[in-house]
Amino acid sequence: MLRQLEGSAAVAETVGLCRPEVVCAYPISPQTHIVEGLSDLVRAGRLGSCEYVTVESEFAALSVCIGASATGARTYTATASQGLLYMAEALYNASGLGLPIVMTVANRAIGAPINIWNDHSDAMSQRDCGWIQLYAEDNQEAADLHVQAFSLAERLSLPVMVCMDGFVLTHAYERVDLPTAEQVDAFLPPFEPRQVLDPADPVTIGAMVGPEAFAEVKYLAHAKQMQALDAIPEVAAEFERAFGRPSGGLVRGYRAEDAETIVIGLGSVLGTIEDTVDELREDGVKIGALAIKSFRPFPLEEVRAALAGAKRVVVLEKALAVGIGGIVSANVRMALSGIALHGYTVIAGLGGRPITRRSLRALFEQAIEDRLEPLTFLDLDRERVEAELERMASGGRSGPHAENILRESGIVGARSH
Amino acid sequence: MADSNGQRVRFYQVGSFAAGNRLLDPEQRTVQARMDRSNTLTSGHRACQGCGEALGARYALDAAMRATDGKLIAANATGCLEVFSTPFPESSWQLPWIHSLFGNAPAVASGVAAALRAKGREDVRVIGQGGDGGTVDIGFGCLSGMFERGDDVLYVCYDNEAYMNTGVQRSGATPPAARTANTKPIGREHPGNQFGQGKDLPRIAMAHGIPYVATATVADLHDLERKVEAAMELHGPRYIHVFVPCPLGWGAAAADTIKLARLVVESGLFPVFEAAGGEVVGVSKIRHQVPVEDYLKPQRRYAHLFGDPPRTDVIERLQAIADANIARYGLLDGETA
Numbered sequence: 001m002l003r004q005l006e007g008s009a010a011v012a013e014t015v016g017l018c019r020p021e022v023v024c025a026y027p028i029s030p031q032t033h034i035v036e037g038l039s040d041l042v043r044a045g046r047l048g049s050c051e052y053v054t055v056e057s058e059f060a061a062l063s064v065c066i067g068a069s070a071t072g073a074r075t076y077t078a079t080a081s082q083g084l085l086y087m088a089e090a091l092y093n094a095s096g097l098g099l100p101i102v103m104t105v106a107n108r109a110i111g112a113p114i115n116i117w118n119d120h121s122d123a124m125s126q127r128d129c130g131w132i133q134l135y136a137e138d139n140q141e142a143a144d145l146h147v148q149a150f151s152l153a154e155r156l157s158l159p160v161m162v163c164m165d166g167f168v169l170t171h172a173y174e175r176v177d178l179p180t181a182e183q184v185d186a187f188l189p190p191f192e193p194r195q196v197l198d199p200a201d202p203v204t205i206g207a208m209v210g211p212e213a214f215a216e217v218k219y220l221a222h223a224k225q226m227q228a229l230d231a232i233p234e235v236a237a238e239f240e241r242a243f244g245r246p247s248g249g250l251v252r253g254y255r256a257e258d259a260e261t262i263v264i265g266l267g268s269v270l271g272t273i274e275d276t277v278d279e280l281r282e283d284g285v286k287i288g289a290l291a292i293k294s295f296r297p298f299p300l301e302e303v304r305a306a307l308a309g310a311k312r313v314v315v316l317e318k319a320l321a322v323g324i325g326g327i328v329s330a331n332v333r334m335a336l337s338g339i340a341l342h343g344y345t346v347i348a349g350l351g352g353r354p355i356t357r358r359s360l361r362a363l364f365e366q367a368i369e370d371r372l373e374p375l376t377f378l379d380l381d382r383e384r385v386e387a388e389l390e391r392m393a394s395g396g397r398s399g400p401h402a403e404n405i406l407r408e409s410g411i412v413g414a415r416s417h
Numbered sequence: 418m419a420d421s422n423g424q425r426v427r428f429y430q431v432g433s434f435a436a437g438n439r440l441l442d443p444e445q446r447t448v449q450a451r452m453d454r455s456n457t458l459t460s461g462h463r464a465c466q467g468c469g470e471a472l473g474a475r476y477a478l479d480a481a482m483r484a485t486d487g488k489l490i491a492a493n494a495t496g497c498l499e500v501f502s503t504p505f506p507e508s509s510w511q512l513p514w515i516h517s518l519f520g521n522a523p524a525v526a527s528g529v530a531a532a533l534r535a536k537g538r539e540d541v542r543v544i545g546q547g548g549d550g551g552t553v554d555i556g557f558g559c560l561s562g563m564f565e566r567g568d569d570v571l572y573v574c575y576d577n578e579a580y581m582n583t584g585v586q587r588s589g590a591t592p593p594a595a596r597t598a599n600t601k602p603i604g605r606e607h608p609g610n611q612f613g614q615g616k617d618l619p620r621i622a623m624a625h626g627i628p629y630v631a632t633a634t635v636a637d638l639h640d641l642e643r644k645v646e647a648a649m650e651l652h653g654p655r656y657i658h659v660f661v662p663c664p665l666g667w668g669a670a671a672a673d674t675i676k677l678a679r680l681v682v683e684s685g686l687f688p689v690f691e692a693a694g695g696e697v698v699g700v701s702k703i704r705h706q707v708p709v710e711d712y713l714k715p716q717r718r719y720a721h722l723f724g725d726p727p728r729t730d731v732i733e734r735l736q737a738i739a740d741a742n743i744a745r746y747g748l749l750d751g752e753t754a
Contacts, residue, residue, distance in 0.1 A: 021535040022528065051531040055524065056562035063521035063559060067492060067528025070515050073535055075528075093517050197513035197529060199488045199541055206493075206516035207503035 002177050007139035007169040010176040011078075011104055011162075012037025014143040016047055017184040018102075018150045020076040021191075022068035024053040026061045028083040029116050030166035031106040035078050058083035062090035062101070069099040070205055072196040074150065077101065080166055081108035084122045088129070091159075095130025095221060097206060098194065100153035100160070102146065103131075107267065107318075108166040109351040113402035117352020118166040120266065123295075124319035124327045130221050132160040132228055133296040134248065135266040139164075139174045144247035147179065148235045150188055155231055156224050157194045163295075165268040167352070179243055187242050225297040232294050250299035252291040253306050255281060259288030260311040261368055264303075264332060266292050269316060269348075269355050276360040285368060292328065303335040312342035314367045316360075316378075318349045325375040342370055348378035384408055447639050448479045455482040455511060457489075462509040463501040467671025469661030469678065470498050470575040472635045474546065477573050477659065480642040482512065484649035485542045490529050491515070494522035494547025494556055497582045498575060520555035522547045523563040526570040534569075542649060543569065549576040549590035553616040557589075564625035564654045571648045571655045574618065577663035585666040589616035592686070593738070594731050595718045597666075602721035608731045609721060622656040623695045630692040634660040636678035637689070640701065644691065660687050668717025680712035685739035688746040703748045709736045 025035040042052040069075040109115040136142035142164040149160040236248035315329035326345035349355045457478035464471035493516045502509040526545030552574040580586040587597040593612040600610040633641040648655040662677040681687040689701035713719040722728040
């Protein structure tokens with residue numbers, strides 16, 4: 001049914017339709033509206049016997065999910081930013097144990113400096129923790145991906161993160177076509193766990209494993225993600241047949257077939273990228289876009305195929321690998337063995353800085369002329385950075401960077417004392 | 418139990434407790450004396466000789482299995498108990514058992530309980546367990562959360578007073594003056610672990626107002642079994658803190674595990690009591706009070722107190738702690754809590 005509602009509400013409603021048995025979360029902006037919505041659904045009795053557990057930390061939230069999933073319950077949590085980092089140890093544990101937990105990550109920056117706004121630093125920091133990572137472009141897809149995520153997770157016995165841009169999507173009101181309970185029930189059979197804590201058939205889960213078997217267990221985790229490269233498009237195709245709309249998958253090209261320049265991005269920024277591509281296409285520029293929908297597993301072959309005919313690739317990243325630059329671009333580069341094209345990494349939108357069509361157009365025009373630096377920070381205020389570097393070079397107690405820069409910006413009420 | 422003259426007769430467990438068992442009615446005998454005991458933590462594991470934790474865990478879990486008719490799931494923190502019991506492909510656990518991380522066993526247990534509630538399987542009960550490090554330090558947040566939410570979990574802490582699995586470093590449960598790998602008695606001003614409040618987790622648990630808190634030791638295993646059974650009669654968060662000597666970490670003889678667990682009680686250093694809803698409702702009285710020296714001397718972790726000259730000043734402070742416990746809990750006959 002088409003409804004005008006907040007992204008978080010769409011996700012909460014959809015997760016509810018997936019009949020979770022245990023939901024456990026710790027509040028953190030901008031994830032809160034999602035779990036508040038689920039709390040309401042549980043309290044209103046709309047989710048049957050589903051348990052909603054409020055905990056004292058994200059570490060506990062995921063730990064409760066681990067216990068619940070190992071007991072055979074369909075289990076859901078959501079977090080963002082610092083919360084995802086606070087879960088880090090349990091993230092590896094959940095995937096290592098092969099527990100099909102589904103989690104929404106309402107993508108948000110990581111401090112210091114503390115910042116509540118959107119970028120992808122949180123999910124990118126956990127790219128190697130063994131979870132499948134899917135990125136939603138809009139709220140319709142965010143909702144749809146949760147139905148697919150439970151299916152994928154339980155099929156492969158692996159945990160899945162659905163990443164949706166914090167505030168940009170979670171707090172945006174859009175038209176979303178929510179599925180009916182019957183549709184979701186038909187698509188998503190009841191959870192049949194591969195392993196379960198059951199007094200009738202006692203098993204030991206989480207034993208000590210030494211060098212004689214550790215590599216094999218880790219290889220299996222990789223092998224299952226490789227299986228996910230097949231399962232993700234299969235589930236997306238099944239979803240499209242059942243619900244009548246495309247969503248998910250590994251990658252999605254936009255006007256990319258004959259493009260000489262291809263811009264790669266993840267999540268909601270694709271909308272702005274595609275608008276800019278349209279503008280440039282009107283001027284006769286052969287430019288297109290490629291959305292990476294599944295970052296883990298990383299679809300090397302699909303990315304390679306999409307870039308095979310291009311002359312250059314611009315990877316627009318909402319995260320920064322400090323000390324080298326791009327994270328997504330390093331992955332894209334692995335897809336390019338033997339393909340000679342110019343590659344540009346653009347760090348954009350950190351801490352919620354708007355990525356505007358104007359900035360993108362100027363950026364792409366530079367790229368087309370191959371005038372871009374290999375690593376570019378979009379809309380960076382060079383003057384302020386230089387001033388701070390100079391202050392530091394002057395020696396002595398130059399003070400904290402963030403506060404110095406804020407003071408010079410003259411915003412947020414920071415004052416010199 | 419009364420004799421033929423109607424006089425109250427007391428039976429005390431001794432080292433082997435076999436005599437005590439024979440004198441009891443069959444129904445009152447220890448779970449371990451029964452042919453149908455579950456051997457939840459079965460033989461063949463890799464615990465050290467004289468391990469108090471292995472003993473405590475076996476009695477606690479078998480009692481819980483008996484109380485729940487075998488419908489029990491355990492969540493275990495990282496630590497000695499986890500490591501010595503599951504060097505896969507071997508596992509000593511004969512119940513469904515999960516180990517996730519060092520600091521999250523209470524939360525994992527909460528998750529198991531939540532799943533069982535959601536599935537309408539409340540006949541299956543949940544036990545969480547860990548050592549003192551996993552309980553009073555790194556798992557403390559999760560434990561407090563589990564208590565506060567009222568989750569239906571019995572959590573058992575096997576307290577051997579330091580991080581034994583990593584090589585005997587101090588924990589929040591290490592007693593004052595004890596030598597550990599990072600509280601070595603170096604110089605007169607550092608006589609082992611610092612004096613201070615430490616973390617008295619049974620009392621912290623009581624402050625949560627949970628239905629049941631108890632302490633026990635491996636010197637009185639029948640008492641431990643009874644407390645586990647009492648705990649399984651109740652629902653909601655329950656906490657049992659079991660004193661388990663560690664021969665390796667304490668520098669004690671493997672044969673002295675039971676003796677040390679008895680002496681710590683008789684000295685007053687470890688009060689054995691039960692509490693309901695945050696109030697103490699029963700204490701195990703001291704039968705033959707001993708000075709703290711009797712407990713300290715057999716342990717090399719306190720050897721620096723008995724040099725030449727001995728650290729009588731430190732020993733006096735330890736005796737003062739025992740005396741305060743005796744007064745607080747009314748541990749001597751004629752005293753009330």
